[in-house]
Amino acid sequence: MELDTVTAFTPVASLAGGILIGLSAVMVMAIFGRIAGISGITRGALGAITGGPDARWRIGFVVGLLAAPFAYALWAGDLPAQTVPGNLPAMAAAGLIVGTGTAIGSGCTSGHGVCGLARLSPRSLAAVATFMGTAIVTVFVLRHLI
Template structure:
């Protein structure tokens, strides 16, 4: 069983930062802040003029833990109770789901629902239902 500790202050700060980034991406760039789309374009051979915003976005995601460590002096310990093959397989399934659903949890869950997109509401219900069933099966039936 994976145990987590609820920290409301950091949750509010983190959620606010994600919301602010989503709004800024939409207002300043006219783009949806979906990580799968941003990463997909980042690794595209034809990134061209898109590099001026995709590269800093991806670099920011990568260096954020380092910045957190510099200011807090603490590195959160992450424990993943799965082997590398399980993680690789689930990564492929998540990638396939994001491609099939035309977006990921951040694109649909944060941005799409805020825009009242029907497609995003269906996507969120689908991936949340799948996640709930997956956790139940892996934690209680296996």
């Protein structure tokens, strides 16, 4: 996929996805008393190997995240189009960089962006401003300078 490809405008699917993300964040808080930050949930699920606390629901959450595109494919008849380049080494490197950033920033876009902003957390506001600023610069560089 070329980087200059325009991403399709999908307001209904985007709205449905946003509602599901918000609903899952509320459910995790209501049922488990935890913030639905994916990096923290994943870290806890990986700790489940050693019998960490809350292991079962964390593993279930991660399995659900991984299974959702396949469940959608069964329902819709096809996987949604991938909107990022398929360069696996670059994606792995990007994942490691993002993982490092979430460890340094004490959270990820879901924890800070969805849950932290909803709680009016100043730290989350600073984190989201950093995420968004970095994303804007990255897209500009990739689409216009490289």
